Amino acid sequence: MSGEALANLLNETRQFPPPAELAANANVTAEAYEEATADRLGFWARQAERLAWNTPWEQVLDWSNPPFAKWFVGGRLNVAYNCLDRHVEAGRGDKVAIHWEGEPGDTRTVTYADLHKLTCQAANALTDLGVGAGDRVAIYLPMVPEAAVAMLACARIGATHSVVFGGFSADSLSNRIQDASAKVVITADGGYRRGKPSALKPTVDEAVANCPSVEHVLVLRRTGEEVAWTAKDHWWHETVETASTEHTAQPFDAEHPLFILYTSGTTARPKGILHTTGGYLTQASYTTHAVFDLKPETDVYWCTADIGWVTGHSYIVYGPLANGATQVMYEGTPDTPHKGRFWEIVDRYRVSILYTAPTLIRTMMKWGDEIPAGYDLSSLRLLGSVGEPINPEAWMWYRQHVGRGELPIVDTWWQTETGAMMITPLPGVTATKPGSAMSPLPGVVADVVDDQGGSVPNGGGGYLVLRDPWPSMLRTIWGDDDRFIDTYWSRFGAGAGSGDEWIYFAGDGAKKDDDGHIWLLGRVDDVMLVSGHNISTTEVESALVSHPSVAEAAVVGATDPTTGQAIVAFAIPRGNADAEGEAGERLIADLRTHVAKTLGPIAKPRQIMLVPELPKTRSGKIMRRLLRDVAENRSLGDVTTLQDSSVMELISSGMQGGK
Numbered sequence: 294m295s296g297e298a299l300a301n302l303l304n305e306t307r308q309f310p311p312p313a314e315l316a317a318n319a320n321v322t323a324e325a326y327e328e329a330t331a332d333r334l335g336f337w338a339r340q341a342e343r344l345a346w347n348t349p350w351e352q353v354l355d356w357s358n359p360p361f362a363k364w365f366v367g368g369r370l371n372v373a374y375n376c377l378d379r380h381v382e383a384g385r386g387d388k389v390a391i392h393w394e395g396e397p398g399d400t401r402t403v404t405y406a407d408l409h410k411l412t413c414q415a416a417n418a419l420t421d422l423g424v425g426a427g428d429r430v431a432i433y434l435p436m437v438p439e440a441a442v443a444m445l446a447c448a449r450i451g452a453t454h455s456v457v458f459g460g461f462s463a464d465s466l467s468n469r470i471q472d473a474s475a476k477v478v479i480t481a482d483g484g485y486r487r488g489k490p491s492a493l494k495p496t497v498d499e500a501v502a503n504c505p506s507v508e509h510v511l512v513l514r515r516t517g518e519e520v521a522w523t524a525k526d527h528w529w530h531e532t533v534e535t536a537s538t539e540h541t542a543q544p545f546d547a548e549h550p551l552f553i554l555y556t557s558g559t560t561a562r563p564k565g566i567l568h569t570t571g572g573y574l575t576q577a578s579y580t581t582h583a584v585f586d587l588k589p590e591t592d593v594y595w596c597t598a599d600i601g602w603v604t605g606h607s608y609i610v611y612g613p614l615a616n617g618a619t620q621v622m623y624e625g626t627p628d629t630p631h632k633g634r635f636w637e638i639v640d641r642y643r644v645s646i647l648y649t650a651p652t653l654i655r656t657m658m659k660w661g662d663e664i665p666a667g668y669d670l671s672s673l674r675l676l677g678s679v680g681e682p683i684n685p686e687a688w689m690w691y692r693q694h695v696g697r698g699e700l701p702i703v704d705t706w707w708q709t710e711t712g713a714m715m716i717t718p719l720p721g722v723t724a725t726k727p728g729s730a731m732s733p734l735p736g737v738v739a740d741v742v743d744d745q746g747g748s749v750p751n752g753g754g755g756y757l758v759l760r761d762p763w764p765s766m767l768r769t770i771w772g773d774d775d776r777f778i779d780t781y782w783s784r785f786g787a788g789a790g791s792g793d794e795w796i797y798f799a800g801d802g803a804k805k806d807d808d809g810h811i812w813l814l815g816r817v818d819d820v821m822l823v824s825g826h827n828i829s830t831t832e833v834e835s836a837l838v839s840h841p842s843v844a845e846a847a848v849v850g851a852t853d854p855t856t857g858q859a860i861v862a863f864a865i866p867r868g869n870a871d872a873e874g875e876a877g878e879r880l881i882a883d884l885r886t887h888v889a890k891t892l893g894p895i896a897k898p899r900q901i902m903l904v905p906e907l908p909k910t911r912s913g914k915i916m917r918r919l920l921r922d923v924a925e926n927r928s929l930g931d932v933t934t935l936q937d938s939s940v941m942e943l944i945s946s947g948m949q950g951g952k
C-alpha cells in the first residue's frame with residue numbers, strides 16, 4: 294500500500310479501553326495470550342475440554358499431511374448432544390434457548406427442552422426417510438427455529454448439512470444440491486420478507502427437478518400459502534412432529550464432516566467449504582465465550598445474520614447453543630414494518646449482546662440518529678461487527694448511538710473458510726481502535742506479508758495470512774482437494790514451492806499499524822493501482838464516510854489512459870444531507886477535496902456519483918465488481934448473487950446522466 298494512502302487509517306489515534314466492570318468480570322483475561330503463546334496446542338486442548346467427549350482424543354493436531362489437518366485425533370463426540378442434551382441433563386431444560394420473532398410480529402419462546410425434543414423428532418424422521426451418517430441434506434428455510442432444529446438433527450445422526458440461503462435462485466440451489474449429491478431437502482412453503490409471504494417451495498420444486506440424488510423433500514408450513522405437491526414431498530408437521538421424541542445421540546469421530554457451506558461466489562464457481570466436528574465446535578464454542586464474554590445465566594444475545602451464512606452457523610446455532618445461551622432470532626428485514634424494528638427488538642427482549650454487520654450499521658446511520666434514540670437500549674453491554682471492514686466513522690456511530698458512547702465493540706475478522714473468529718479484540722482486555730480488528734485470538738497466528746511472503750514490519754501493508762493450522766479451519770473444498778490447495782495454499786510458503794511452512798492465503802489486504810495491530814483493507818481483488826500506487830478501496834471509502842454528509846460509499850478502480858486505474862466512487866448521502874441538483878454538485882466537489890485532504894492528492898477520486906443504494910450480495914457485502922462494470926461502461930457481469938437487482942439499473946441510469 295502506498296505511503297500516502299496509509300496515512301489516513303494510521304492517523305486514527307482514538308483508542309477505547311475496556312469498561313472497568315467488564316474487564317474485572319471478563320470470561321477471558323490477558324493471560325490467555327500468554328498461555329497460548331507458551332503452548333498453542335495445549336491451549337486448544339484446554340478449550341476442547343469445554344465440550345463433552347465420549348472418547349478422549351489421542352493427539353491434538355495431526356499436521357503430517359499438510360494442508361490437510363486433523364484435530365483431536367481419535368476423539369468422539371456428538372455436536373447436538375453438546376448443544377442440547379447436556380444442558381437439559383444439567384437441569385437447564387426450562388431455560389429459553391430462542392426468543393423467536395417472526396416478521397409479521399408472531400412470537401415463539403423455545404426452551405432448551407423444546408429444542409431438544411424437536412431435534413430428537415427430526416432426527417428420527419430423517420432416519421426413517423433413509424438418511425444415515427455421511428449422507429448430505431440440503432436445508433433451504435427461512436429464519437425459523439426449525440432451521441436450527443434441521444441443522445442439529447443432521448448433526449445428531451451424523452448427516453452433513455448444506456444450508457442454502459433462502460434468497461438463492463432455483464439454479465443456485467440446484468447446483469449446490471448436485472455438487473453435494475444431497476439425498477433430502479428440508480424447506481418450507483415460504484417465509485416473510487418485507488411485509489409479505491415470500492415463497493420457497495416453488496424454487497425447490499424447480500431445483501429438485503434437476504437433482505436425481507434427492508429422494509425426499511421435507512416441507513415446513515410457515516406461511517400457509519398453497520403449494521404444489523410432488524411424490525417426494527412430506528409435510529414437516531406430519532413427519533417430524535409425529536415422530537418419537539426419544540433419540541439417543543451417537544458419538545462421531547472428531548473429523549466427521551459436519552457441514553458444507555458454499556461461499557457466496559461473487560467471482561467464481563461457488564466453493565463447498567467443508568467443516569468437521571470436534572475442532573469446529575471447539576473454536577465456535579470458545580470464541581462465543583471469549584469474544585462476546587457471554588454469561589449464559591444473564592445475557593440475552595442477538596446475532597442478526599441469516600442461518601444461510603457462516604455467521605448464522607457459528608454464532609446463531611453452534612457457538613451460542615454449545616454455551617447454553619439465551620438468544621433472539623428474527624425472521625425478517627430491519628425496516629419492516631418500520632425503521633426502528635431492530636431497536637424495538639433489543640428493547641423488548643432486553644438484548645445485552647448484539648452482533649451485526651457494517652452494512653446494517655451504515656444503513657442505520659443513513660436512516661438517522663433519532664431512530665435508535667427512540668428506544669430503550671440500556672440493556673446492551675457489548676456490540677459486535679462482522680462481514681466487512683467497519684469504517685472508523687461507522688464504528689464511532691455504533692458506539693455513540695447504539696452503545697451510549699461507552700460500550701466495547703468487537704470487530705471480528707473471519708471467513709466461511711476459517712469457521713470461527715480469528716482476529717478480534719477481547720472485550721475485557723483490548724483497548725480498541727475504531728476500524729481495526731486489532732489482534733489474532735489466543736491460539737491463532739496471523740501475519741501480514743509482502744508479495745514474496747515476507748512478514749512486513751509495523752507500519753507496512755500487504756496480504757493477510759494465517760501461519761498455523763487452527764481447530765475450525767476448513768478441511769477441504771468438497772470434492773476438490775486440488776482447488777483447496779490451489780486457492781488457499783499455493784500463493785506463499787510450501788504450497789508455492791518455497792520454505793517448509795504451509796501458509797494460508799486469506800485473500801484480504803491488511804496492514805499493521807505502529808503498534809502491530811491489524812487493519813483489514815478489503816479483498817485483494819479490489820485493491821486499486823493508481824499511477825503506480827496501491828490504494829485500498831477501504832481507505833478511500835472510510836475517508837468518504839468520515840464526511841458528515843456521507844452514510845455509505847463504495848470505491849472502484851476504473852481503467853484510465855493516464856493513471857492506469859482511476860478512482861471512481863459511489864456515495865450514499867446521509868438522510869439529512871442536501872444532495873439534489875446544484876447542492877449535489879457542490880457536495881461532490883467538496884467530497885473530492887475532502888478525500889484529497891485526508892489521504893493525499895493521489896487518492897482524489899476522478900469521479901464521484903451520488904447514489905441512493907449500493908449493489909450488495911445477499912449477505913450484505915458490497916459488490917465492487919459490478920460497480921467496476923458501470924465505471925468502465927461495460928455490460929454487467931453475473932448479477933445472480935445481488936440482493937436487489939433494481940439497484941444496478943438506478944446506478945447505471947444515473948451514471949449516464951454525468952458525474
Ligand code: 6R9
Pocket residue numbers: 556602603604678679680681682683704705706707708709710730799800801813814815816912
Ligand atoms: C464471517 C464472514 C469473509 C470475508 C473476509 C473479509 C470480510 C469479514 C470482516 C471482514 C474486515 C471484518 N470480512 N469480517 N473484513 N473486517 N471484521 O463474513 O464470512 O462471508 O466468508 O466472508 O469477509 O473480506 O475475507 P464470509
